[in-house]
Amino acid sequence: MTFxxxxxxxxxxxxxxxxxxxTYFCHPGSxxxxxxxxxTHAILHRFIPKKTDARTLTKEQVQDAVTKTNNLPRKRFGxxxxxxxxxxxxxxQLDALRA
Numbered sequence: 001m002t003f004x005x006x007x008x009x010x011x012x013x014x015x016x017x018x019x020x021x022x023t024y025f026c027h028p029g030s031x032x033x034x035x036x037x038x039x040t041h042a043i044l045h046r047f048i049p050k051k052t053d054a055r056t057l058t059k060e061q062v063q064d065a066v067t068k069t070n071n072l073p074r075k076r077f078g079x080x081x082x083x084x085x086x087x088x089x090x091x092x093q094l095d096a097l098r099a
Contacts, residue, residue, distance in 0.1 A: 040069065
């Protein structure tokens with residue numbers, strides 16, 4: 001799961017400890033990455049409603065939401081899914097898709 005660098009994510013390591021999710025952050029000084037994070041949060045909220053107490057979620061519920069999120073096509077990836085991009089090792093060719 002990717003976050004921006006806000007102080008609200010100071011305990012991100014608990015996600016890995018409790019449910020085994022890796023956490024990542026936008027690169028410092030790269031504000032153009034934040035819209036993608038916000039967009040991903042909006043997509044994630046399709047499967048986990050806002051204001052849900054994360055402590056009430058099971059590992060299976062979180063993994064299901066992550067799987068669904070990673071399998072939704074994205075315009076910025078030429079309508080491929082993040083899972084397809086990573087599987088094809090094309091993830092780092094994002095700049096070519098923007099052109």
